[in-house]
Amino acid sequence: MNHEGEELENRAARLADLYFRKHDYHQMAEYLADDVTWIGISKDRICLTKDEVLKVMEMEMKVTDGIYEILQEWHYGIEVSERVGVTLAILKVRTPKKELYMTEIDTRISIVWKRQDGDWKAVHIHQSTPDDRLAGLAAFNAEVARNTYNKINDVIKKEARTDSMTRINNMEGFVEQAQYIFKCYPDQKFAVIKFGIRDFRFINRTYGFSTGDRLLKTIARNLEEACGRREVCGRIEKDIFSILLVYEGENSMRRRMEEIRRELTKDGWIKEIELEVWLNAGIYIPTDTRSETVKGMLDKALMAMQSIQKYVKEDRYAYYSEWMLQQHYNNSQILEWASSAIEKKEFKLYIQPQFDMKTENIVGGEALCRWELSNGLVIMPNEFVSLFEDYNLIYRFDLYMLELVCRYMNKWMKEGKQLKPVSVNQSRADIEQDSFFEDFCSIVDRYEIPHEYLTFELTESAFIEEGNRIMKLARELHRKGFKLAIDDFGTGYASLNMLSVVSGDILKIDKSLLESDNRRTRVIFEKVIEMAHNMDMKVVCEGVETQEQRKFLCRLNCDIGQGFLAGKAMKVEDYGKRYIKGRL
Known part of the structure; x- marks a missing residue:
């Protein structure tokens, strides 16, 4: 049965085959990202660019022209996100017979991958060995390693907070950036907004899922462009987006919402296919950004959004009010009672x-x-x-x-x-x-x-x-x-x-x-x-x-x-x- 990291494992095994068995460095280059870094076993195997990696490969070709044999290999891969993955490998390699210093090497290889133009590319490779016989040749540059891993860690952190389809913040990214803004501007008044595309399922079914995806990407791009200083946006899930805006009163907010609405669907292709896009938005004005959580604010914006009548052919938005929290509680109570209502014959005709x-x-x-x-x-x-x-x-x-x-x-x-x-x-x-x-x-x-x-x-x-x-x-x-x-x-x-x-x-x-x-x-x-x-x-x-x-x-x-x-x-x-x- 296929699993999530199998594609990465296959690419890592192919890379090992090209490097050790075939010495086909030209084809191997196709697996490397342009900004790849490589930390190898010996002191001259620290490369910070793809060009440096290829130069080292050429040098190896001149020094070692034999074919290595992989006696044992184990690969494990995992996709951290849709764009970042990691593979770990343990190999036992036999060197060419003419190499006098040793015949077998135990080597470990960890690779960080990123998806680029639809393919997985290696962005960082670290090769090491536990073999004492290589102790004199081994090198570890702490500063290079630290900088490299910080770079990779930043990539992974960013991916974990980025929506894979639209490339704007996901929920975690939005929460983190909103918290940072609140911390920097504790006295500024803000509006936390959650909005959805009305009848998005209908758009998918009528125009196709590719058009639905294109619409989400268009809205995300335009939403990000509409954000000013001290503002941030994100895609929470499906067709639900969030945005943090500076709040300057209801009249100003009304104008701002109208401007954003126009910006979101301004692209010509939307008009060309006569696609009508209507939004429902909930707005929450937090009174204390120091103590209230961003997810709590989003929940209240969602309650406001859900209060809007469905299936009305125009844009609608509503401000959160305390009665909505009571309505949310009532709904939870109704759902709890519903589980036994039929058995109790409570639904009357x-x-x-x-x-x-x-x-x-x-x-x-x-x-x-x-x-x-x-x-x-x-x-x-x-x-x-x-x-x-x-x-x-x-x-x-x-x-x-x-x-x-x-x-x-x-x-x-x-x-x-x-x-x-x-x-x-x-x-x-x-x-x-x-x-x-x-x-x-x-x-x-x-x-x-x-x-x-x-x-x-x-x-x-x-x-x-x-x-x-x-x-x-x-x-x-x-x-x-x-x-x-x-x-x-x-x-x-x-x-x-x-x-x-x-x-x-x-x-x-x-x-x-x-x-x-x-x-x-x-x-x-x-x-x-x-x-x-x-x-x-x-x-x-x-x-x-x-x-x-x-x-x-x-x-x-x-x-x-x-x-x-x-x-x-x-x-x-x-x-x-x-x-x-x-x-x-």
Whole structure:
């Protein structure tokens, strides 16, 4: 099985072969960095440049023209980082027979490597021997050795604090430099900022990982150029960056953030491929840089960043506030409770009725959830669903709620009642699982629910980010007789072009369009409904609360309403008693 240092070990063995067995110093030079240093066994084997190494090699060729034999060899390699590695070797070498002073040498060779133009190059070689017979020939120049190892140590330290892809600071490098700045300027006020690229996964999937990597490198380079005196930046992980800025008040910070935003994506290639890049940033203003840790500051900036609403098509930033720390604690508590919530049956099924816009008759419902803890606390979906997505809990939760829906529908069928269609919300994270659709169908079929009574509901942002998967899913849903609904349409994320690509059956318009008094918005509303009907889609409008709204929607030919006009979400048992009746 290959291991991390095997490539280095192979290069070290090849270098030993070229040096001892073949005396091929010309080919050996290809393995050496231009700034290589070499400390050999004898007094004339201290070289500080590649040229000096090659001169010594030429001299050896004149003195020793025999071929050495390697009797035993052992190599061990390790990659310190993506750009720095170390190999250690122990060899037993037999000298040419005509050499009179000895026939075998035990030698040890340590090599520091750096990756240069895609290949590992030796930047420092130290050869030594424990053999007493060479004591008179051996040399150790303490000053040269100290300077050489200091140089190598500096390289290794720098690599350990440098992000291998973008070549700016990594987390440790950023922390170290920020601490140094705080120490030098203890009375200066600073802003610690953490920002991420919104929907970076979508960029990777749409434009390719090479474009995603290029974007990260571009942002890193421009971010570093944007830093002034007393400022520093770094890439923390994935698409998350940090920056320490001098803070001169909110107005100045707003202008500075706008300038940095423009600088980050100013490169022409980004505009050429029409790549839209939006950022979420959290800002923390430390009050005491002497006592607070930089990682603690970054944590608070992250809390601020995470407070920003996802999937909004513009740059957003937020300042850290103490309530965010409480929210962070609450989230940790929710995640702790989540591990046993299904076993305790704490997730309760609710259904909000949907009504025909003209007759006001109830024609179906949307399945929703309330998390009711044993202590009486009720947690709403907006408090835990995104957390479940972030921590890979959503898949099990969604399938559990689907099973609750199917269980009640099966019960109503056995009681001889007429079913009404139910929409079930599914997360974008679910469809990334290869077995999801099979698991979905398995649950539905186990309870013998006719497929036409279940509508598979996804938010419009999922249709954009998971476009190819959604198109495949839509085909499979329709082949099996399910309906597909696009939820929250009009939240500013999706393009109208999406509707021509994905064959949805139902378009759910977000209540924000209904609440707007803007004339242009109303015109858009009307045209969206008209367009959906032209594509054989039914239109559901959310947030319908008054008769005036219902009448307005009737004039626009909206098909179905959902909102407080018909009723709030209610327990599934109450929904069944009120709206699921016996067959006529």
